[in-house]
Amino acid sequence: MNKESKILIVGLGMIGASYAEKLHGSGYYVGGISARESTVAKALQEKIIDCGTINVTKEFVGQFDIVVFAVYPKLFINWIAQHQDCFRSGALITDVTGVKCSIVYSIQKMLRSDVEFIAAHPMAGRERSGIDNRCSKVFEGANYIVTPTEKNSQEAIDTACELGRILGFGRISVISPEEHDEMIAFLSQLTHCIAVSLMCCKDSAHLVDYTGDSFRDLTRIANINENMWPELFALNKTQLLNQMNLFEKEFVRLKEAIATDDIETVKQMMITSTERRKLFNK
Amino acid sequence: MNKESKILIVGLGMIGASYAEKLHGSGYYVGGISARESTVAKALQEKIIDCGTINVTKEFVGQFDIVVFAVYPKLFINWIAQHQDCFRSGALITDVTGVKCSIVYSIQKMLRSDVEFIAAHPMAGRERSGIDNRCSKVFEGANYIVTPTEKNSQEAIDTACELGRILGFGRISVISPEEHDEMIAFLSQLTHCIAVSLMCCKDSAHLVDYTGDSFRDLTRIANINENMWPELFALNKTQLLNQMNLFEKEFVRLKEAIATDDIETVKQMMITSTERRKLFNK
Numbered sequence: 001m002n003k004e005s006k007i008l009i010v011g012l013g014m015i016g017a018s019y020a021e022k023l024h025g026s027g028y029y030v031g032g033i034s035a036r037e038s039t040v041a042k043a044l045q046e047k048i049i050d051c052g053t054i055n056v057t058k059e060f061v062g063q064f065d066i067v068v069f070a071v072y073p074k075l076f077i078n079w080i081a082q083h084q085d086c087f088r089s090g091a092l093i094t095d096v097t098g099v100k101c102s103i104v105y106s107i108q109k110m111l112r113s114d115v116e117f118i119a120a121h122p123m124a125g126r127e128r129s130g131i132d133n134r135c136s137k138v139f140e141g142a143n144y145i146v147t148p149t150e151k152n153s154q155e156a157i158d159t160a161c162e163l164g165r166i167l168g169f170g171r172i173s174v175i176s177p178e179e180h181d182e183m184i185a186f187l188s189q190l191t192h193c194i195a196v197s198l199m200c201c202k203d204s205a206h207l208v209d210y211t212g213d214s215f216r217d218l219t220r221i222a223n224i225n226e227n228m229w230p231e232l233f234a235l236n237k238t239q240l241l242n243q244m245n246l247f248e249k250e251f252v253r254l255k256e257a258i259a260t261d262d263i264e265t266v267k268q269m270m271i272t273s274t275e276r277r278k279l280f281n282k
Numbered sequence: 283m284n285k286e287s288k289i290l291i292v293g294l295g296m297i298g299a300s301y302a303e304k305l306h307g308s309g310y311y312v313g314g315i316s317a318r319e320s321t322v323a324k325a326l327q328e329k330i331i332d333c334g335t336i337n338v339t340k341e342f343v344g345q346f347d348i349v350v351f352a353v354y355p356k357l358f359i360n361w362i363a364q365h366q367d368c369f370r371s372g373a374l375i376t377d378v379t380g381v382k383c384s385i386v387y388s389i390q391k392m393l394r395s396d397v398e399f400i401a402a403h404p405m406a407g408r409e410r411s412g413i414d415n416r417c418s419k420v421f422e423g424a425n426y427i428v429t430p431t432e433k434n435s436q437e438a439i440d441t442a443c444e445l446g447r448i449l450g451f452g453r454i455s456v457i458s459p460e461e462h463d464e465m466i467a468f469l470s471q472l473t474h475c476i477a478v479s480l481m482c483c484k485d486s487a488h489l490v491d492y493t494g495d496s497f498r499d500l501t502r503i504a505n506i507n508e509n510m511w512p513e514l515f516a517l518n519k520t521q522l523l524n525q526m527n528l529f530e531k532e533f534v535r536l537k538e539a540i541a542t543d544d545i546e547t548v549k550q551m552m553i554t555s556t557e558r559r560k561l562f563n564k
Contacts, residue, residue, distance in 0.1 A: 145492070186486065188494065188496055191497050193540075194500060195500070196551050197529060198472075198476065198529060198532075199558050201529045202525075204558065204561075205561055207465055210465050212405050212406075212424065215473050219559055221496050222555040223555075226553050241540060244540075248530070251483075251526070254479050255475070255530070258516070258526075259523055271508050273478040274504065277481055280497070
């Protein structure tokens with residue numbers, strides 16, 4: 001990757017548009033593809049891309065050295081199946097998908113042998129979607145995770161890491177797709193499941209005036225994109241169910257300790273909890 | 283309650299010392315009782331009380347018009363049982379206890395007829411305890427809840443509300459002990475149980491570098507005082523177990539929807555969750 005590398009962003013939603021803006025602002029030649037004409041027009045008008053289209057053609061896509069997919073997972077797979085002949089030979093493909101095993105292996109399997117796919121996950125986002133909510137500031141201090149397989153070259157891994165640095169991420173890591181999916185199931189998907197369940201289990205409108213920080217903290221992420229997340233859950237189902245079962249078992253253990261006045265267990269869980277949480281203080 | 287009212291704080295921990303400092307700073311004559319000599323000495327030295335002692339005597343306690351108990355619930359009940367002869371006739375007793383039904387009725391039942399107990403709950407605190415962590419700023423914008431019973435006079439309710447205003451609370455409410463306990467079981471105790479279970483269900487030390495805001499938000503309150511909370515849980519057991527069951531049922535419903543690829547249910551829960559959460563945006 002050098003200053004001459006031309007970068008195409010497929011999907012100009014919150015993440016895609018933030019990538020485009022940051023890369024364009026860093027001096028790269030950036031192209032954009034969106035399903036909506038109005039999004040392309042806005043991206044051009046607000047000068048976050050140099051060129052853009054709604055039409056996927058060999059002429060357009062073939063200009064680019066690096067192609068970043070910032071679309072929903074299933075759309076990503078369909079796009080590759082349908083349009084992969086459009087890539088320039090030697091192009092490097094990467095993505096922003098929040099689940100890895102179910103994506104990486106199928107894409108790598110179906111992809112042309114003269115094009116390489118290196119998967120990456122920028123662990124950043126906002127509660128609002130779309131180009132108007134782009135904000136590359138969310139990358140600052142956030143994690144950027146590259147998840148190579150045996151099929152990937154060191155060069156591709158290095159380029160993906162460099163992209164993360166240019167985008168301004170705080171920490172760049174390289175782990176396997178499997179480690180990624182277990183981690184994301186626990187840290188992100190399980191926490192969203194908890195927040196949604198807490199919000200759904202009781203109509204709490206009458207309690208809003210009494211709400212302190214605890215409830216607000218636990219439900220901030222209960223404001224959730226219902227189009228994207230069910231797809232991500234389904235694509236990481238086994239890992240997510242594992243983590244949900246771990247949590248449920250522990251929650252029931254605490255409940256039973258409270259029900260049977262087993263103060264010692266309650267206390268011991270609190271000591272463990274406090275001790276472990278210390279590591280996560282920023 | 284007027285500027286001449288003399289106020290005694292029993293228990294100079296984080297909350298008690300914050301009360302003392304704020305009331306003393308507002309011009310009231312404030313006394314303090316603590317189990318520790320060093321705490322009394324510090325409170326005197328740092329001028330947050332006018333007088334203090336570790337000895338509970340009629341001579342000392344009898345000076346005060348208002349007595350605020352800022353001690354653990356069981357200690358509060360024991361104190362009243364042991365020392366209530368020390369109160370001046372006509373004294374008003376109040377508290378800061380985080381559970382109400384199990385406290386209010388027993389105290390009111392055992393209390394001398396010439397002394398009145400009006401229960402209150404300041405919904406504010408810090409993760410650290412003790413006089414050194416006092417901070418009356420935490421009261422700003424927070425809820426102060428007065429929970430009268432049929433035994434309480436309007437005058438006592440008014441005085442409790444006024445105390446909340448003097449302390450700087452953002453919102454003063456009057457609700458029944460029963461409403462209070464259901465609300466606190468859901469908004470505070472259940473959320474702490476969730477955070478503790480999430481922290482305990484997996485040794486997550488190896489994940490610390492990948493942790494984003496979601497997990498940090500959900501576990502902030504997992505840093506918990508293991509001496510105070512089990513007591514509060516036990517004293518609100520029925521309500522807490524009700525709320526834990528509500529949450530568990532919904533969590534299992536979501537888990538089963540994910541397990542059976544019932545995307546429609548997952549989506550519907552997310553829509554409900556997002557819709558309900560809007561009310562809680564600050």
